[in-house]
Amino acid sequence: MNISIDHKSHIPLHIQAELLLRELIRDPAYQAGKLLPNEVDLAKKLAISRTTLRQALNKLVYEELLVRKKGYGTKVAPSKISSKSMNWLSFSQEMKARGIPVRNYELHLSWVYPDEQIANLFDIKTDKKILKLERLRGGADGAFVYFISYFHPRIGLTGEEDFKQPLYEMLETEHSVIANLSKEEISAITANKFIAGKLEVETGSPILFRKRFVYDQGDRAIEYNLGYYNAESFIYTVESRRNQ
Structure with a gap:
């Protein structure tokens, strides 16, 4: 040129x-x-x-x-990925619908004791281990979100499942658990040293933080998910329609 x-x-x-x-x-x-x-x-x-x-x-x-x-x-500037609150899908399904190939940069599974908040959400005791899933995800240009998920032991997850596939499809086909309702809390925070390292941003950088509470068809909690999004690469759009 x-x-x-x-x-x-x-x-x-x-x-x-x-x-x-x-x-x-x-x-x-x-x-x-x-x-x-x-x-x-x-x-x-x-x-x-x-x-x-x-x-x-x-x-x-x-x-x-x-x-x-x-x-x-x-x-x-990287193209910003947009997520809408309507027609709730898993992250993989939503990105697929937008024609964006999803890549897992990291995937970790572990069995942990829940803290009191998670134990109360799941209505279990803190001495019962639950499965914890951590994933660093993004597109071809790099990672832009770090997810941490905790699952209710009722689901029957063993840790041997293929968590590279769409999560809620896997829960439905392999464990007959249908994710039916998502309640979310969204806030702006600054990246601590750990999250900054995962998303390759400076400590203190603005981060979009989302808590997601997922329930089955019986309104029973099945997943507690924390999402940390790079604010330079991701925007969250809320779409509402006024009732006439």
């Missing part, structure tokens, strides 16, 4: 710089996460001031087309 601008053109230099940057954004290499040319080097190559170049950069950052991090550089 020819990285240059026409100094004889009547089009202002910052506009030409902006148009050039928009072309760079469409380049597959930069779409894949490659950093844009260094600001100082690019300004020299274009024979414009850093102030002029920064004017163009700031506009694209404002439009959320570029992400700029101090000491790191500038790159194309």
Whole structure:
């Protein structure tokens, strides 16, 4: 790609710089996460001031087309994945419906003793171990959500199931447990060191935090799920219709 601008053109230099940057954004290499040319080097190559170049950069950052991090550089902003509250599906099913291939970057299973909150939700004692599932998930461009799930022992999970497949389909086909109702609590938090490491963000970065309580057809709790979403890659949309 020819990285240059026409100094004889009547089009202002910052506009030409902006148009050039928009072309760079469409380049597959930069779409894949490659950093844009260094600001100082690019300004020299274009024979414009850093102030002029920064004017163009700031506009694209404002439009959320570029992400700029101090000491790191500038790159194309990842496309944000949107989740809607209507037509509730599992994460895998929802991403499949949107044509987004899901990738498991990590998957861990363990048997743990529930704390009092989980024990009360499941109406069990704290001395009975339950299955805990941890998954770091995302798309081809990287992970953007870390899930922690706890399951009621009533389901009969052994830990030998294939948790790479859609969760609620597996529960229904293998254990005759139908997830029928989801109640959710959504809040904004800052990433602690553990979550920041999982999502590859800085400690203290904004994170979308979602608690999900899942019930079967008899309104019995079957899963308690915690989701930590990278706020730069994911938005949560609530869609409501007013009754006439």
